[in-house]
Each structure stands twice: as C-alpha cells, then as structure tokens.
Amino acid sequence: MDGQGFRAYDVAQPKENVMLELEEKIAHLTKTVDELSDVVAEQQKEITSLATWVQKLVQREAERDQAGGGGHVYSDERPPHY
Numbered sequence: 001m002d003g004q005g006f007r008a009y010d011v012a013q014p015k016e017n018v019m020l021e022l023e024e025k026i027a028h029l030t031k032t033v034d035e036l037s038d039v040v041a042e043q044q045k046e047i048t049s050l051a052t053w054v055q056k057l058v059q060r061e062a063e064r065d066q067a068g069g070g071g072h073v074y075s076d077e078r079p080p081h082y
Helices: 015-066
Strands: none
Touching: none
C-alpha cells in the first residue's frame, strides 16, 4: 500500500477477487460519505439555531441601548477590594 490507502493489485490475482475488494471499498466509502453528510446536516441545523439566537441577543441589546436603560457598566470600575 502507498501512503494514500491504495495498493497495486497482483496481476496473477483473479479479477473476481479484485472486483470484490473494490466493491467492498466502495461500499465502505459510500457508508462513510453518508455518515459524514448526516453530521454536516446536523451541524448546519445547530449553526442556524445559534445564529438565530445570537441575532435575538443583538436585537435585544440594541433595543436596550435605544431605551437608554443600558444600566451601569462595571467594566471601567475597580473592584471594591482594591
């Protein structure tokens, strides 16, 4: 086998065996592609859900800023123990 998972087939090996091995590899690769496709579809659903959630948070914060009720920002203050 070379570094990519391919191997040279022995010319003396019966064609039926070579075909069987190739069919098995194709079946395995097809199954792997189907599984990966399912994973990608689930990830897309999650990304869409998270993007919607982030958009709602951004909108809520913008509405809060417009209302002037942004509240007190503590990030510029020193903690009381200093």
